Amino acid sequence: xxxxxxxxxxxxAMTLIWGAGAVAxxxxxxxxxxxxxxxxxxxxxxxxxTAPKGGLNAEGGISTAIxxxxxxxxxxxxxxxxxxxxxxxxxxxxxxxxxxxxxxxYGVETLAGVPSIVFGLFGFALFVTALLFNYxxxxxxxxxxxxxxxxxxxxxxxAIKSVPQSHREAALALGATKWQTxxxxxxxAALPGIVxxxxxxxxxxxxxxxCLYVTMGGSAAMPTSLxxxxxxxxxxxxxxxxxTIAFDKAMATxxxxxxxxxxxxxxxxxxxxxxxxxxxxx
Amino acid sequence: xxxxxxxxxxxxxxGGTAQFLHNFRNRTHVNGFNGVKLRTEKASLFYGSFQALxxxxxxxxxxxxxxxxxxxxxxxxxYLRLFNRMNDLIGGARVEGRVELDGVSLYEGSVxxxxxxxxxxxxxxxxxxxxxxxxxxxxxxxxxxxKRNRSELDDIVEKSLxxxxxxxxxxxxxxxxxxxxxxxQQQRLCIARVLAVEPEVILMDEPCSALDPVATxxxxxLMRDLARNYTIVIVTHNMQQAARVSDMAAFFMMEEDRSxxxxxxxxxxQIFTNPKDKRTEDYITGRFG
Numbered sequence: 001x002x003x004x005x006x007x008x009x010x011x012x013a014m015t016l017i018w019g020a021g022a023v024a025x026x027x028x029x030x031x032x033x034x035x036x037x038x039x040x041x042x043x044x045x046x047x048x049x050t051a052p053k054g055g056l057n058a059e060g061g062i063s064t065a066i067x068x069x070x071x072x073x074x075x076x077x078x079x080x081x082x083x084x085x086x087x088x089x090x091x092x093x094x095x096x097x098x099x100x101x102x103x104x105x106y107g108v109e110t111l112a113g114v115p116s117i118v119f120g121l122f123g124f125a126l127f128v129t130a131l132l133f134n135y136x137x138x139x140x141x142x143x144x145x146x147x148x149x150x151x152x153x154x155x156x157x158x159a160i161k162s163v164p165q166s167h168r169e170a171a172l173a174l175g176a177t178k179w180q181t182x183x184x185x186x187x188x189a190a191l192p193g194i195v196x197x198x199x200x201x202x203x204x205x206x207x208x209x210x211c212l213y214v215t216m217g218g219s220a221a222m223p224t225s226l227x228x229x230x231x232x233x234x235x236x237x238x239x240x241x242x243x244t245i246a247f248d249k250a251m252a253t254x255x256x257x258x259x260x261x262x263x264x265x266x267x268x269x270x271x272x273x274x275x276x277x278x279x280x281x282x
Numbered sequence: 283x284x285x286x287x288x289x290x291x292x293x294x295x296x297g298g299t300a301q302f303l304h305n306f307r308n309r310t311h312v313n314g315f316n317g318v319k320l321r322t323e324k325a326s327l328f329y330g331s332f333q334a335l336x337x338x339x340x341x342x343x344x345x346x347x348x349x350x351x352x353x354x355x356x357x358x359x360x361y362l363r364l365f366n367r368m369n370d371l372i373g374g375a376r377v378e379g380r381v382e383l384d385g386v387s388l389y390e391g392s393v394x395x396x397x398x399x400x401x402x403x404x405x406x407x408x409x410x411x412x413x414x415x416x417x418x419x420x421x422x423x424x425x426x427x428x429k430r431n432r433s434e435l436d437d438i439v440e441k442s443l444x445x446x447x448x449x450x451x452x453x454x455x456x457x458x459x460x461x462x463x464x465x466x467q468q469q470r471l472c473i474a475r476v477l478a479v480e481p482e483v484i485l486m487d488e489p490c491s492a493l494d495p496v497a498t499x500x501x502x503x504l505m506r507d508l509a510r511n512y513t514i515v516i517v518t519h520n521m522q523q524a525a526r527v528s529d530m531a532a533f534f535m536m537e538e539d540r541s542x543x544x545x546x547x548x549x550x551x552q553i554f555t556n557p558k559d560k561r562t563e564d565y566i567t568g569r570f571g
């Protein structure tokens with residue numbers, strides 16, 4: 001009679017697990033491969049270095065969108081990291097368990113689940129209209145900061161909390177103050193985790209479309225200041241895909257987007273790994 | 283219990299009363315001629331409503347090694363942590379009675395905990411070097427206390443590592459990660475890190491429990507050296523270790539309500555050869571614990 005021996009069960013389980021992994025990787029490769037194959041032929045030097053000229057065929061390239069994207073990343077991170085890291089340190093090391101921190105944590109978790117277009121509406125009402133920043137990089141960046149604060153706070157808080165308690169005890173027992181312990185022991189040890197959180201945020205800046213649609217406008221002109229309107233690559237992709245018939249240009253923009261994300265992720269990961277290796281003496 | 287043969291040919295280290303007595307006779311600074319460095323008087327420790335220590339009264343002499351022994355959960359570590367106020371880290375911890383360093387109360391009035399911990403260093407159960415280079419580990423304390431001068435820090439690092447008998451093994455890897463060292467080396471690094479702050483007291487919380495016998499013996503030799511200049515208090519589960527290294531011993535036990543009490547204390551030779559309390563005798567002869 002047929003029966004599941006441990007050996008057979010093991011083999012079946014391994015096959016299923018291996019198969020699930022293979023499917024996940026295949027889907028990922030299919031998406032990336034499709035976009036790259038369709039898009040890369042249209043990615044030329046002139047495509048990268050000329051401004052979009054509009055029209056039904058989406059004449060021109062994506063230079064201003066690339067600049068807007070990096071501009072937006074930098075402004076967002078500059079505004080995002082100080083309060084995000086500060087709140088994470090507070091929650092991880094200073095806050096006890098009381099009504100205030102419970103409300104803060106609950107708020108952070110809830111905010112993380114709110115659809116980005118809701119943040120877009122909020123940003124439109126506050127930054128674009130009330131504060132008179134109009135459609136601009138600044139309005140877009142501030143809206144993204146609201147959107148991303150929960151993500152950065154949660155990932156950084158977890159990274160700081162996961163530093164072994166023995167490190168805290170060692171530092172305090174040597175007569176270090178609490179802040180010295182945080183600054184010189186906890187933050188360096190938590191850095192890889194914090195970097196991961198920041199990468200996640202950069203990814204969101206690059207991918208976000210809905211909330212930028214209502215806060216940055218869609219100007220294809222080169223941004224000259226914080227108050228210039230602009231369009232990121234994702235936004236540009238949205239415009240090209242919905243308002244033109246230039247499918248190849250849309251795919252090319254998508255290909256550039258994917259490459260930018262790959263480059264950002266790989267370099268940050270490498271830096272973080274090198275830093276970790278130095279710390280662990282590998 | 284026999285210890286394996288050590289690198290220097292040490293064979294039976296801790297076998298029988300005769301061996302204990304032999305060890306004691308060879309010591310230069312045993313017993314109570316030294317001044318009192320640390321003192322508790324009816325010190326009780328509470329974690330919330332749970333009483334972890336009950337009215338412990340004990341004098342700890344300076345420049346000597348005092349061993350705190352007793353079964354698991356009897357409050358040995360909690361007692362040790364009274365002296366550098368590490369129990370403060372636990373929410374709801376409360377101390378009653380008096381705890382003194384050089385006659386000054388540590389829990390009354392305005393005590394600067396940071397200053398206190400500079401004077402009272404601590405070595406933990408598991409080696410806990412920071413994930414940084416060997417020299418950064420040792421220089422951590424002095425740096426935090428404002429020493430910036432590079433050559434001065436280098437001197438401190440070398441001196442501390444030499445004191446901890448680690449210099450010869452690591453002088454060519456000062457810039458490598460401390461986590462690459464062996465467990466025994468890591469623990470001596472942690473001792474060097476404490477010495478770099480130039481404390482007066484070193485608290486050791488089962489410093490050898492994560493180490494192999496050879497590394498353990500090296501730490502014990504080191505402790506004997508350090509006891510010439512420092513007051514050392516060691517918590518240990520290992521009776522042979524207490525007998526080998528300590529000048530004074532204090533036996534703790536748990537009462538029915540799980541509070542730790544001090545049963546008996548005195549010169550190690552007396553505690554191990556002629557205990558006054560039946561419970562001490564039962565414990566050191568291995569009848570429980």
